[in-house]
Amino acid sequence: MADKEWAGTTFGNRWMHKWLIRLTGWMDVRILYAFTSLFIVPTTMLVNKSSKIIYSYFRERHGYGVWRAAWSTYVNHCLFSQVVIDRFAMYAGKKFHIETEGYDNFLQLARQKEGFIQLSSHIGNYEIAGYTLVAEEKPFNALVFFGEKETVMESRKHMFAGTNIKMIPVSEDMSHLFAINQVLDNGETLSMPADRIFGSQKSVSVSFLGAPAEFPLGPFIVATMRGLDALAVNVMKTSSKGYKIYVTPLSYNKEAPRKQQIAELVQSYVQELERMLKIYPAQWYNFFDFWK
Numbered sequence: 001m002a003d004k005e006w007a008g009t010t011f012g013n014r015w016m017h018k019w020l021i022r023l024t025g026w027m028d029v030r031i032l033y034a035f036t037s038l039f040i041v042p043t044t045m046l047v048n049k050s051s052k053i054i055y056s057y058f059r060e061r062h063g064y065g066v067w068r069a070a071w072s073t074y075v076n077h078c079l080f081s082q083v084v085i086d087r088f089a090m091y092a093g094k095k096f097h098i099e100t101e102g103y104d105n106f107l108q109l110a111r112q113k114e115g116f117i118q119l120s121s122h123i124g125n126y127e128i129a130g131y132t133l134v135a136e137e138k139p140f141n142a143l144v145f146f147g148e149k150e151t152v153m154e155s156r157k158h159m160f161a162g163t164n165i166k167m168i169p170v171s172e173d174m175s176h177l178f179a180i181n182q183v184l185d186n187g188e189t190l191s192m193p194a195d196r197i198f199g200s201q202k203s204v205s206v207s208f209l210g211a212p213a214e215f216p217l218g219p220f221i222v223a224t225m226r227g228l229d230a231l232a233v234n235v236m237k238t239s240s241k242g243y244k245i246y247v248t249p250l251s252y253n254k255e256a257p258r259k260q261q262i263a264e265l266v267q268s269y270v271q272e273l274e275r276m277l278k279i280y281p282a283q284w285y286n287f288f289d290f291w292k
Contacts, residue, residue, distance in 0.1 A: 025092035033078070054076050100245045101247065111137050116189055116229040116231065119230060119231065121194065121234060126235050140188070143193070184222075192222070194220070202217040206266055229249070232250055
């Protein structure tokens with residue numbers, strides 16, 4: 001995508017998704033990795049502007065040379081295709097090896113009476129966190145894009161069946177705001193993406209990887225308005241069958257003026273996002289000019 005307008009949906013139609021779920025149910029995902037890397041990714045990079053955007057990300061944000069940036073752009077697109085394949089493989093019942101760092105931070109907040117905010121990013125494969133970080137003590141609510149494909153939403157509901165996880169679709173009439181208030185009033189957990197602006201256009205400019213970038217104010221306002229604890233949760237791919245979940249507390253002074261609280265929480269979130277991208281630079285999946 002060439003700008004910040006985000007479709008928010010998984011590519012393909014219902015038939016394609018159903019076919020992919022069946023295929024990943026019996027086929028080794030590494031065969032699909034190889035197929036997409038050899039045939040799908042090169043074609044995508046030729047016809048889609050995402051390759052130029054990601055190339056610029058490696059050149060300008062990480063300081064890579066020409067050839068290293070070009071190769072990293074290819075790797076980035078390959079990894080993204082693998083993440084999509086992994087998601088459908090999970091819908092088909094496949095299991096992945098999950099390592100977790102900081103799980104105690106999640107459990108500690110899950111045991112307290114008050115609710116808390118879990119902030120995600122479009123790096124790695126965050127959806128796996130929803131199937132892994134499950135606390136029996138309180139319900140878990142994930143804010144999701146309302147326009148996602150029906151097959152994906154059905155698969156998510158199937159994965160969440162029998163758990164205490166619910167989805168809150170972001171809707172144009174802003175009714176999701178009432179649902180957010182309700183779950184926080186009940187002391188439940190709320191998961192929100194914090195690196196893309198959609199719905200409300202309110203944003204804050206922060207230095208991110210050496211240049212100003214816009215981040216949505218909404219998630220940080222929700223947390224500071226109630227003085228809630230916040231976690232950054234990122235799920236990074238480590239191998240063909242492995243992921244590592246990083247659960248990191250985000251700090252801010254709850255006694256400070258509101259503007260300062262928001263600024264501190266945003267900065268804490270951005271610092272953690274930078275830390276992840278220095279370890280896993282190729283797993284950045286915002287395919288638009290983030291620093292535009």
